[in-house]
Amino acid sequence: MAARRKKPASQYHHGDLRSAIVATAWTVVARDGLEALSLRSVAEALGVSHAAPAHHFSDKASLVAALRVEAWRRFADALEAGQGLRAIGRVYVKFARAHPRQVQLMFGPGEDNEHAARAWALLRAAVMDLLGPKISEAELDAMSAAAWSGVHGLATLPIAGGDRVTERVLDVLEAGIVSARR
Amino acid sequence: MAARRKKPASQYHHGDLRSAIVATAWTVVARDGLEALSLRSVAEALGVSHAAPAHHFSDKASLVAALRVEAWRRFADALEAGQGLRAIGRVYVKFARAHPRQVQLMFGPGEDNEHAARAWALLRAAVMDLLGPKISEAELDAMSAAAWSGVHGLATLPIAGGDRVTERVLDVLEAGIVSARR
DNA sequence: CGGTGAACTTGTCAGTGACTAGATTGATAG
C-alpha cells in the first residue's frame, strides 16, 4: 500500500495510515459500494486496531467525505481528456457506466469541492464554445444546465441502449442548445 | 395508523402489521432517508417486538423493495396529471425536488415494477406525440432516451435555478428532439 | 534526560440485522 514515512523501529506507528485507509476504503467502495464499507474491516485489512481510524477521521462520514473528494478528482481528470461538448459528454457517460459506485458517491450528500467545480467548469466551457461569445450570462447558465442535465441523466439513468443511443442524445442536446439559444 | 382487521380481544395480533410497517417506514424514509431506517425502531414505534417485522419482510431489503414500489406508485400517479412533454417534465422536476428521498429510493438498486413501467410509458407517449406517427421505433427509443435523460438530470442534479431555468431546459429538449428527428 | 503530544491499542457500550425457539391467537374441522 502506501510507503511508510520512515523505517519503523516497530510496527506501532503505521507511517501513513490516513492514506492507507483512504486507499483501502476506495477499493471496497468501488467494488461493493458504500454500504459495504466498515471502519473495522478497513482497519483489520491494514493490520491495525479497530479504533485507529478514529485518529484520522473523526467519523465514518468524514472518511466518506474524503472518498467523495477523491471520486470527484478522478472524474474531473477523466473529463479533461474530452474536447468539446460531444467528447465530454461521451466521457461523462462512459465514466459513469464504468464506475457507478463512484458516481453514486459523488452525488451523495456532502459539500462541493475544487474537483467538482473543475468538472462543472469544463462542461460549462464546452457549452460556451458552442454558443459563441455574444451569449448572455443568464442564457449561458440555462444552456449549461440543459447540457449537464441531459448528459447526467443519460449517464445515470438505467436506459438500455449503447453508443448509438448516446450519440443520438448528444445530437438532441447540441441541436437543442443551438436552436433554442436566444 | 392502519385500521385493525377485527376488534382485537387483546393486543397480541396487530391486525395489519405489514401495512403499518410500510406506512411507518415510509414516513421515516421520507423525512430522514434510508440510512435512518431500522427495523427495530419501526417495530418499537408500532409497539411490537423487534422480531415481528421478520414475519412480513424476510429481510430489510425486502421492506425497502416494498417502499420502492410505493415511491414509484406515487411518482407515476403524479406524472399522470401532466399533459404533454412539457407538463410531464415540470411535474417530474417538481416531484423530485419536493421529495428527494423518494427519488433516491426509486433509482436505487432493485427490480422494476408496474408503476415504474407506467411512468416510463407516460413519458414515452408524450415524446411520441411530439414526433408524429411516422417515426421509426428505433428513433422513438433514442428521442425518448433524450427526453428522459434531460428531465431526469434536471430533476436530480444540484443545479441552481428556479422555474425559469426549468422552462429553458424544456425548450432545449423540445427543440432538440424536433430538429434532430430523422 | 525528562516532558509533551500525536499515533495507536485495548476495552467497552449501545444499536442493528438476522436467527431460533416458544407463546398466543383465531379459524377451521370434527
Add this chain to the structure above:
DNA sequence: CTATCAATCTAGTCACTGACAAGTTCACCG
C-alpha cells in the same frame, strides 16, 4: 363445543458495527 393448526407475534441470542474512554508507545524537543 373442543381439538387441532397455521399464522402471527414475543423473547432471547449472536455477530457486526460505530463511537467513546482510558491507557500505551514513540518521536521529538528543550
